Every structure is written in C-alpha cells, then in structure tokens.
Amino acid sequence: MKALSEKVSGIAPSSTLEIADLARRMEREGIDVISLSIGEPDFDTPVHIKEACINALRRGETHYTQSAGIPELIDAVVEKYRVENHLDCRAEEVIVTCGAKHAIYQAIQSVLNPGDEVILIDPAWVSYEPCVQMAGGRVRHYAMNARTFQLDDKLGEKITSRTKMIVINTPSNPAGTVLNRDSLRLVADLCQDYDIFALSDEIYEKLIYDRMHISLATLGDMRERTITVNGFSKAYAMTGWRLGYAIAPIEIIRQMLKIQQHEVSHPTTFAMWGGVAALKGDKRCVEEMRREFDRRRMFIANELPTMGFTIAPMEGAFYAFIRIPGDDIEIARSWLEGAHVAVTPGSAFYASGWIRLSYATSLPKLQEALRRIRALDLS
Ligand code: PMP
Ligand code: GLU
Secondary structure, eight states, X not given: OOOOOHHHHTSOOXXXXXXXXXXXXXXXXXXXXXXXXXXXXXXXXXHHHHHHHHHHHHHTOOSOOOTTOOHHHHHHHHHHHHHHHOOOOOXXXXXXXXXXXXXXXXHHHHHOOTTOEEEEEESOOTTHHHHHHHTTOEEEEEEOOTTTOOOOXXXXXXXXXXXXXXXXESSOTTTOOOOOXXXXXXXXXXXXHHTOEEEEEOTTTTOBSSSOOOOGGGSTTGGGTEEEEEESTTTTTOGGGOOEXXXXXXXXXXXXXXXXXXXXXXXXXXXXXXXXXXXXXXOHHHHHHHHHHHHHHHXXXXXXHXXXXXXXXXXXXXXXXXXXXXXXXXXHHHHHHXXXXXXXXGXXXXXXXXXXXXXXXXHHHHHHHHHHHHHHHHO
C-alpha cells in the first residue's frame, strides 16, 4: 500500500471519544462501569422536540434542502442571537451544521492558510488542535492561570506575525469555568490590535451557575471578526442529532458553506425541524436540566474536597476539573481498572496533573462513583 496522508496520520484520535468507547466496551463485557468520561447529558431529548422531528418525517421532510439549513431554523437562530445574546445578524450570516464540531472544523478550514497560527487557551478541548492541523495550521498554547482560570497579559506574548485566530470556549470544557468580562476584553483587544479572528465556542452557554454568559462578539468590533459557534447537544440533550450552528461575517459563512456543500450538503432535513422546535418552543426543559446539573454540581463540589482533592471553580458546563497528585493518565487508568469509574485525564486537554469528571449522570451514580474512588484510595 502507498503511504497514506501524512496530515491525517499526524492527528491524534479523540481521547474523549476513545475513553467513552472503552467504557462502553467494558459495559458490553458485563462490567459495571460508571462512565464520567464523556460530556453528554443523560436526559432524553425533550418530547416537543422529538415530536417536531417525527412530524417532519411524517410530512415527508426527507429530501435534500437548502445547504445552509432550512430557512425556518436560520430565522430561529437569528432571533435567538437577537433576543438572548444581543447580537444582530442577517440570515446570510448563519450556517446550520452537523453539530458544533462541524462548525468548528469548517470555520478553521475557512480562515486558515498553511503555516498560520492559532492560539488555544489551555486546558483546551480535544478537537481544536486536530482541526487546526487538518487546515495546515499550527497551534500555540497559552496556559490559563491555574488558580483563577482567567486570562492574563501572557496571552499577548503568544502572538506572532503568523497569528490568525484565537479560540475561546466559555463555559469551558474541560475546566467548567467561565471567562469574566476582563478576560474577554483582553481577547477582544488583542484581536482588534493585531487584526486576528476569534472563534468563540459557546456550546455550554445555557449550562451556567451563578455567572453570566457574555458572547465575545458583543465586545467592540468583535462581531466583524468572530465566528460564534453553538449547538443543540448540551442545552437540549440532542447529542445524537448532530446539529449545531454558527454566525459569522458573511465572507466566512460563504467559505464555510462551500465546505458544507461538498462535504455533507446540509444537516439532516428532519433533524433541523427538531432544532426549530428547540429554539422556538418552550424553554422550561432547558432550565429543568440545568437545575438538575446544578444539584449534581453542588454534590460534587461538596464531596471532592472532603476526599482531599482541589477543584477548579465549578461555574459552568458539567465538568469538575480535579487537581491530581501524580500522573493523571495513570490515575485515570487505576480508577477505571480498580473502581470501574471512567474519567478523562487532563493530558487530553494539555493539562497534565488534572482529571476531568463529567457530572452529566444521575446523582445515585455519582454517589456510587465517588464511593468507589474513596474505597480505592483507602485500599
Ligand atoms: N465544543 C465543545 C467545547 C464541546 O465540548 C463539544 C462536545 N462534543 C462540542 C464543541 C461539539 O458539540 P456537538 O455535539 O454539537 O458537535
Ligand atoms: N464534547 C464532549 C466531551 O468532551 C463529547 C465528546 C467529544 O465530542 O469530544 O466529552
């Protein structure tokens, strides 16, 4: 066989998905694994959203449709940004994608040229760097202040003449922290001063506790240089639907649309009708799920310190980021093998010495998981 693509060979598999697959495999083998590894709500998709999709199927919405997404969903996204984020955009500045992940991939492909640099803020989610690599770009890592989990002036030191983009993710996966206005202001100032694009991944926007979500694009002229990404997976428990969206300046959306047309044509037609129901329908389901996550968050935030662990401020998303005395990969392995509790090592997010625990699972399971870890540590 001839040599395969070096670009793809050089990319690491997704560790979040790999660990989740491993936990699923162990479950199939009859092992009682508690998976706190993947960031996936354990709730079913709300009924009115499923009904809208089923009705669309019944109506025969089973054909190709507009490549940027059905107009009804595009309009709902425009309205969502106007009302919830105080961001004005036109329909042409919206694209509906196969998950937020695909919007991120398209955005990075659309902006970068080979050799361009992207600044990632560590701890950073696993898929940003591979997306940059697939676009022929290079990543420069900036480590957040590990005490405050906010940004400082050292971020500016990462800028070079090749810097094209800064990626932010707030609330953060994996840290579960929220960037404050000062941190966002710093990003905005750098982007404006050095003429840099920003990718703002706001997928955990709705899962926030005692903090306020601020969209980066609302600051200064950031709307003109930001791709704001969001999706349905987390807020509406719709991970399997593969539905997300982005807003950006029209030039960038046009680029993203070309990729979408050649790659997937458009997201699944009937799934998009579920998206319309999610954005336009009753939002109580979102708040109910957030409250339940909050209950679990309080439990974890109370328990982990009694086990001797230090944790990052638990302000958003559904992750506890735990400081670990020792090798995080080794400890994650020992928890999986010895306690049958799956978590993700911080190294997957460029943060060795930390472990990410997803609390998107029921309280009894969380209680049992911590009981097992305690027992392991004592033995
Ligand atoms: N960004 C972050 C930070 C995430 O945690 C996820 C979770 N998968 C995504 C993007 C992608 O979400 P989606 O399921 O919409 O592709
Ligand atoms: N984003 C989730 C996580 O970090 C889902 C897995 C993935 O897409 O990476 O666990």
